[in-house]
Every structure is written in structure tokens, then in C-alpha cells.
Amino acid sequence: MDCSTMTEIARGAEGSVYESTYLGKDAVIKVRAPKGYRVPELDRRIRSQRIRSEARLIREARSAGIRTPMIYDVDLTECRITMEKVGGVTVKSHLDEHPEEAEHICGLIGTNIARLHNSRICHGDLTTSNMLLTEDGQLCILDFSMGSAPVGVEGMGVDIRLLERGFNSAHPDIKDAYRFIIEAYCREKTDSEQVMTKVQEIKDRGRYT
Ligand SMILES: Nc1ncnc2c1ncn2[C@@H]1O[C@H](COP(=O)(O)OP(=O)(O)OP(=O)(O)O)[C@@H](O)[C@H]1O
Numbered sequence: 047m048d049c050s051t052m053t054e055i056a057r058g059a060e061g062s063v064y065e066s067t068y069l070g071k072d073a074v075i076k077v078r079a080p081k082g083y084r085v086p087e088l089d090r091r092i093r094s095q096r097i098r099s100e101a102r103l104i105r106e107a108r109s110a111g112i113r114t115p116m117i118y119d120v121d122l123t124e125c126r127i128t129m130e131k132v133g134g135v136t137v138k139s140h141l142d143e144h145p146e147e148a149e150h151i152c153g154l155i156g157t158n159i160a161r162l163h164n165s166r167i168c169h170g171d172l173t174t175s176n177m178l179l180t181e182d183g184q185l186c187i188l189d190f191s192m193g194s195a196p197v198g199v200e201g202m203g204v205d206i207r208l209l210e211r212g213f214n215s216a217h218p219d220i221k222d223a224y225r226f227i228i229e230a231y232c233r234e235k236t237d238s239e240q241v242m243t244k245v246q247e248i249k250d251r252g253r254y255t
């Protein structure tokens with residue numbers, strides 16, 4: 047299908063997200079656009095590897111019990127993933143409108159990230175714009191383009207540190223709610239103290255380098 051006839055819903059640094067349909071169902075297509083500054087053959091290989099990795103992590107996270115979009119198709123030639131269009135709003139906009147629900151929503155975030163990490167999956171870009179709150183109140187995690195698996199404590203620590211920075215700058219008025227994420231994370235994550243020690247180490251490293 048030609049992207050020029052589809053409705054674009056987001057454009058990131060690496061590609062675009064379009065609304066479409068797949069076998070009669072509402073779908074979303076995420077496309078990695080070519081980068082003109084790379085040698086074409088190398089560019090195609092990089093883009094197709096990233097698409098493959100993102101689709102694999104979305105599936106692995108789903109198998110680990112996290113709500114992620116169902117993958118309908120992975121096209122390694124066109125470098126695009128066709129997936130279920132998940133109904134709902136981004137956690138970013140939900141928290142902006144309903145800051146009073148921060149404790150509950152942050153609890154969901156912490157529990158789900160712990161599940162990801164218990165399966166040794168690191169997301170790589172844990173922002174509240176990469177999470178949806180579905181109509182039935184579930185947390186759906188999107189955008190595994192920066193993720194990797196299997197990871198160790200360092201990868202998990204980086205995930206949590208980036209989450210903290212992103213959360214505080216995206217939600218300056220409810221900064222305190224970040225601790226609800228960590229409380230829920232520590233309840234669900236095995237050996238959570240190792241990760242939290244690593245987070246502190248990463249912060250100290252940033253401070254002294
Ligand atoms: N499966 C989906 N269902 C509903 N909405 C989606 C879905 N996938 C993406 N979106 C919407 O599109 C936005 C952008 O998607 P995504 O975060 O995957 O791409 P991106 O940030 O542009 O990508 P990248 O960081 O890989 O360049 C999301 O914030 C969300 O609002």
C-alpha cells in the first residue's frame with residue numbers, strides 16, 4: 047500500500063506512523079523511512095534489522111504478559127510493521143487531564159515495567175507518550191524501537207533512570223508521583239534493590255563526569 051494515501055498520526059526521528067486497515071480491522075502502520083545520507087544497501091539493512099527487532103520485542107513483551115499491540119504483519123522489504131490500532135489515549139495526555147489519578151496510573155506503569163524487566167526486556171524509551179491507557183483501563187506499552195533483550199541490571203537501570211528524567215520533565219506538576227512508579231516496580235520486580243542501586247550509580251556517574 048502506498049503511504050501517501052494513508053493518514054499520518056505521528057512522525058518521529060526515524061519514521062512515521064499511519065492509520066490504516068488490515069483484513070477489515072483498524073490498524074496502525076509504522077514505517078522506517080530511508081535515510082538519504084546512508085549507502086542505500088546498508089540503509090536498507092539497518093532499517094530492516096530495526097523493524098525486525100522492534101516486532102520481536104513487541105511480541106516478547108506480549109508473551110511476558112504485558113499489553114502491547116498485536117502484530118499483523120512485518121514487511122522487511124518496505125521496513126514496516128502493521129499492527130493492531132489500540133484504542134485509548136496516551137498516558138501523557140491522560141495524566142495531564144487527570145492528575146488526580148496519578149497514584150493509580152503510576153502503579154500500573156511500575157508493575158508493567160517490572161514485568162518487562164523480569165523477562166529481561168529493556169524498553170529503551172520509557173516515556174508516557176509511549177504508553178496508552180486503553181478504554182478498559184489497561185496500560186499498553188508501545189514503541190520498542192530502542193529496546194533490547196536479553197538485558198542485565200545495567201540495561202534495566204538505564205531504563206529506570208531515563209524514565210525518571212522523562213517523567214519529571216513531561217509531568218513537572220506531579221513530579222512526586224514518580225515514587226508511586228518505583229514503589230510498584232519494587233513490589234513486582236525480583237531483586238529490585240540491584241536495579242535501584244544501579245540507578246543510583248548511573249546518577250552519580252552523571253554527576254561526576
Ligand atoms: N498500535 C498503536 N495503536 C494506537 N496508537 C498507536 C500505535 N502505535 C503508535 N501509536 C501512536 O503513534 C504515536 C507514535 O508511535 P511510536 O511511539 O511507536 O513512534 P515514534 O515515537 O514516532 O517512533 P520512533 O521513536 O521509533 O521514531 C504513539 O505515541 C501513539 O500515539
Ligand SMILES: [Mg+2]
Nearest residue numbers: 058175176189
Ligand atoms: Mg514513540
